[in-house]
Amino acid sequence: MGHKKIFLEETGKRKDEWQSGVEISRQLSCLAAEIADGVLIINGEKLALGDSFSLAIKKQLKKGKVSCEFILKARLAQTATPPLGPEQEPRQAAAGRENVQRCPASGGKTLKKEISRLWKEVVKQVYAESVPPRELATELRAKCEDFTLCAHNQWFAAWRACVDQVKACVAAAEKGDFATAREKISEVNHLTNECHRLYK
8 A cells, every 4th residue: 555545643642631741751752762763653553764854843932831832744764675586586585584573482471471570579689789680680681672572563662761761770780879770660660650551
């Protein structure tokens, strides 16, 4: 189906619904993460974007209220694949299947439980001001990356933001910076609650 025939639309919160500045910044951070990755997620559909963007920002003070409007435009990425010869096609197709990364056979639910268990152990170590064992830190990082393959398009950016904070927490704890690690724990808890509120 050509791009001109595709119409997707997603509306966030209602304009009269008020949220804290922290909540707004989280949503904008998730959007910024999508753009940085060269994608935009609309109704769960991950769209690959081109390399150039048009951005207009309008700020206004009117009747005692300030408003800020963003208009971001980008073309969808163009993917042109040269035609394959008869003898190349089967080999290319097989190679493509081998290179596709998939959600581990154990499934997302199992991974989620394992990540939860490992994370609780890290939190326990941090509040005890004890450096997490290397094996624990390594396994948690690996499981988080594995779960990324299972993440739904709709909350992929939110998950990646959470993973970044988990990794930052572990890194701080490994250096003995437990104050920063505790801050990251609070950040992870907030992101998790916000993600569950929006998508669960």
